[in-house]
Amino acid sequence: MYQQEQIQELFGNEVLDYLKNKNKGGIVNEKGNTYENFFAVYKISVLSKDVLENEKQIVLASQIMAFVDDLIINDIQENIYQHYQLKNTASLTWGSGLRSIADDFAKQYNLNQTVSKQSEMTLVVSNFQLRDRLANQIPQQIAEFSKVDYFYFASSLPKVLQEEQEFSQAVAYLCAFDNPEPDKIECVASVILGAWLSSDKSNVSIREILEKSRQSQPSYIRYFGSQDVQIDPEVKKILDQIQGFTYSISKGFLQWLKII
Amino acid sequence: MQFITKINSRAYTELADTETKKILDKLADKSTSPEAYRSVMFKLGVKLGNSILKSINSQSNVYLACTVEDADFLAKGILTTLEPKVSKLAFACFWNQRFSPFEINELKVAPILKKYQEPVNNDIVQYLIVIKSIISGACVVRTNLTNLIQKIEPEKILIAAPVIYKTAEEKLRSEFNKDIYSQFEFFYFAKDSTRDDKGIVLPGIGGSVYERLGFEGQDEKNRYIPEIVKSRRHKLVQKI
Numbered sequence: 297m298y299q300q301e302q303i304q305e306l307f308g309n310e311v312l313d314y315l316k317n318k319n320k321g322g323i324v325n326e327k328g329n330t331y332e333n334f335f336a337v338y339k340i341s342v343l344s345k346d347v348l349e350n351e352k353q354i355v356l357a358s359q360i361m362a363f364v365d366d367l368i369i370n371d372i373q374e375n376i377y378q379h380y381q382l383k384n385t386a387s388l389t390w391g392s393g394l395r396s397i398a399d400d401f402a403k404q405y406n407l408n409q410t411v412s413k414q415s416e417m418t419l420v421v422s423n424f425q426l427r428d429r430l431a432n433q434i435p436q437q438i439a440e441f442s443k444v445d446y447f448y449f450a451s452s453l454p455k456v457l458q459e460e461q462e463f464s465q466a467v468a469y470l471c472a473f474d475n476p477e478p479d480k481i482e483c484v485a486s487v488i489l490g491a492w493l494s495s496d497k498s499n500v501s502i503r504e505i506l507e508k509s510r511q512s513q514p515s516y517i518r519y520f521g522s523q524d525v526q527i528d529p530e531v532k533k534i535l536d537q538i539q540g541f542t543y544s545i546s547k548g549f550l551q552w553l554k555i556i
Numbered sequence: 557m558q559f560i561t562k563i564n565s566r567a568y569t570e571l572a573d574t575e576t577k578k579i580l581d582k583l584a585d586k587s588t589s590p591e592a593y594r595s596v597m598f599k600l601g602v603k604l605g606n607s608i609l610k611s612i613n614s615q616s617n618v619y620l621a622c623t624v625e626d627a628d629f630l631a632k633g634i635l636t637t638l639e640p641k642v643s644k645l646a647f648a649c650f651w652n653q654r655f656s657p658f659e660i661n662e663l664k665v666a667p668i669l670k671k672y673q674e675p676v677n678n679d680i681v682q683y684l685i686v687i688k689s690i691i692s693g694a695c696v697v698r699t700n701l702t703n704l705i706q707k708i709e710p711e712k713i714l715i716a717a718p719v720i721y722k723t724a725e726e727k728l729r730s731e732f733n734k735d736i737y738s739q740f741e742f743f744y745f746a747k748d749s750t751r752d753d754k755g756i757v758l759p760g761i762g763g764s765v766y767e768r769l770g771f772e773g774q775d776e777k778n779r780y781i782p783e784i785v786k787s788r789r790h791k792l793v794q795k796i
Contacts, residue, residue: 328662454698455731477706479699483667490657512657514667 297360297368297499302410307403314394319361328493331384331449332358332366334456335420337489338447339367339380340502341466347502348520356505358497363404364417376414379404384422384449390435401438417442422449453489454482470506472518472549480516487512519548565750566759571607572745576600580718580746584759590770593762594629597689597769600718600745601633607743608634608685608714614641616682621648621704623688623696625765627782631687634716635784638685646674646681649785650700651778661755664695668703669778672785674792676708684710689765691744692721692757694728705736716743721757 304312336358346352353372359365364379371378381397390398401417408415417438421427424446431444448459457464457478467485468476476484491508492500510517519525525548527535535543535552543552568577582588582596612618618638622631627649639645654666686701697715705713713736715728720742729737750758762768771777 328660452731454702458733477668478702479667482699483665486663486665487657490660490663493660493663494658514653514655514669516667 297357297370298362298407298411300361303361303407306407306410311394311403315361315363319359319365328489329451329453331422331447332382333489333493334453335380335382335447336367336492337453337485338456338460338463338466339369340488340492340505341463341470341485343369343502344466344470344506347506354502356497356500356502360498363400363407366420374414375412376416377408378416378418380418380420382420382447386423386426388421388426388430390430390433392435398435398438401442405438405441415441419444420447421445422447453485454478457481457485470517472516472547473551474546476516483514483516484509487515487517516549521548565748567747567749569745569747571603571743576603576745579603583718584762586762588762588768590768593768594770597626597629597718598633601630601635601687602637603633603745604630604687604716604718604743605634605637608716609638609641611741611743612642612683612712612714615643617644617646617676617679618642618683618685619646619648619676619681619704619708619710620685620687621650621700622686623700624649624651624780624782625769625771625777626687626689627784629769630689630718632784634685634687644679646676647784647788648673648704649782650696650703652696652699653774653778654696664693666696666699668699671703672789673707674788681708681710683712683714684708685714685716688715688717690719690721690757690761691715691717691724691728692751692755692760694724694731698728698731701732710739712741713739714741714743718744719746719748719757719761720744721751721760722747722749 300312303315336356343354347354355370355372357368357370362368364381366382367380369378381400390396392398397419404417405415419430419442421430421444427444427446434442448456450456450459457467464481467481471480471484473480487509488505490512491505495505495508506520509515525545527545535541541552541554543550579596579599583593588596620631620635620638635645635647649672651669651671652666653669654664656663657665684704686697688697691697701713725742729740748757748760752758756763766773766777771780
C-alpha cells in the first residue's frame with residue numbers, strides 16, 4: 297500500500313523508525329478476540345451488501361506500515377482510503393507531536409495525498425462520553441477529514457452482536473435463512489472472523505473473505521449467486537408427500553420444519 | 557454454592573455426598589466402559605434432580621433442556637426424578653455442532669443443527685433447567701440458553717452439570733445482561749481448576765463425553781435420535 301521510501305522521503309528517518317516499531321508491536325500483540333477484529337467483522341458485514349449486489353470492490357488492510365492502520369478500507373471505485381484507529385479506553389486525548397493520534401491522522405492524510413487517494417480518518421472508541429468529548433475537540437488541522445465514532449466493546453463476539461443492532465442486522469443479511477436465530481448469526485459472524493484472521497490482512501478483498509467464509513462447514517452463509525438454487529423435482533415430490541412437513545429453499549439452503 | 561472439600565485441583569460442593577464423589581471418580585476413570593459410563597451419568601442425573609427438587613417449588617412448571625449426547629443418560633436421570641414431582645415438565649433437546657472456524661482455537665461456536673422442542677402453550681415457566689455433562693467454555697450452554705429465552709420467559713434459570721470448570725460460572729454470566737444472569741442458579745458437584753492443552757478439563761468427566769458415552773465423535777452423536785426424544789414425541793402425537 298505504501299513504500300518505505302515514500303514515508304522516509306516525506307517524513308524522515310525518525311518517523312519511519314516509529315512506524316516500523318508500531319507495526320512490529322501490532323503484529324506481535326495480535327490476538328483473535330479483540331476490539332479491532334470485531335470491528336473489522338462489523339465493517340465486512342455492513343459493506344458486504346454493496347459488494348454482493350453492486351459489485352463494489354473493497355479491499356481491506358490492517359497492521360501495515362501506516363500511521364492509522366487498525367483497519368483501512370480501500371474503496372477502489374471511489375478512490376478513497378477510510379482509516380480507523382480503535383481505542384478501548386475511558387480516557388484519551390488527541391495529543392500533539394509525534395506518536396499522538398492527531399499527528400498520526402495528519403501524517404496519514406499527507407501520505408494518502410502523495411499516492412493520490414482521498415482520505416477519511418475515524419477514531420473509534422467504546423465510551424459514549426469519550427466519543428462526544430473527542431468529537432468536540434478535534435484539532436483544527438485534521439477536522440476536515442476526521443471524525444469520532446462509537447463501537448461497543450465486549451470480550452466475546454456474541455455479546456457485541458447483542459448490543460450492536462446494525463452489526464447483527466448486517467450479519468443476518470449474509471445468513472442463509474430469513475430472520476435467523478441468534479446461534480446462526482453468531483456462527484456467520486464467527487466464521488467471517490475466522491476467515492479474516494486467517495487471511496493476509498495486509499491486502500484482502502471483502503469478496504475474498506466472504507468466499508473463504510463459505511468454505512467453512514458449517515458456515516450458514518448465504519448463496520452469493522443472483523438466482524437461488526432449485527430443488528430436484530424428484531426430491532420435491534417426495535418432500536411434498538410428508539405430512540406436517542414444511543420447507544423452503546432460501547439463499548442456497550433447505551430449511552425444514554416437522555410439526556408433530 | 558458452598559464448597560466443603562478440596563482435593564488437588566478439584567473442589568466438591570455441599571451437594572456432593574460420599575456416594576456422589578465415588579460416582580464422579582468412576583466417571584473420570586478412563587477404564588469405565590461406555591455402558592457403565594452411561595449408567596453413571598444417569599445416576600448423577602438422579603442426584604442432580606434430587607438436589608434441584610430441594611430448591612424449587614413443587615407446584616411449578618419446569619422446562620428442561622439438554623444436548624443430544626446427554627439426553628438418554630444425564631438428562632433422563634434428572635427428568636425422571638423431577639417429572640413426577642412438579643406440576644408440568646416440558647423438554648427440549650439440541651443438536652449442536654461445536655467447532656473452531658478455520659481451526660483458530662480461540663474462536664468457539666456451537667450452532668444448533670436441529671432441535672426438539674416441546675410447546676409450553678401459554679403456561680408460565682417458573683424454572684428453566686439447562687443440563688450439560690460438563691461446563692467449561694460454556695459455549696454450548698450459552699448458545700442453547702440464548703435460543704430458549706427467545707420463546708420462554710422463565711422466572712429462574714437453573715444451570716446443572718455434575719462438573720464445571722473454575723471459570724465457567726463467571727464466563728456464562730458475562731455473556732448475558734444482568735436481567736438474565738441475575739436469574740441464574742448453578743447446581744454442580746465438583747469444580748475443577750485444570751485443563752490440558754486440548755482444553756479438556758482434568759479430571760473432569762474423564763475426557764470427551766462423546767467418546768466416553770460410546771459415540772464415534774461429534775458427527776455420529778449429531779445423527780443420533782435419543783430414545784427419550786422418540787418416546788416423548790410419540791406421547792405428544794397421541795395427545796394431539
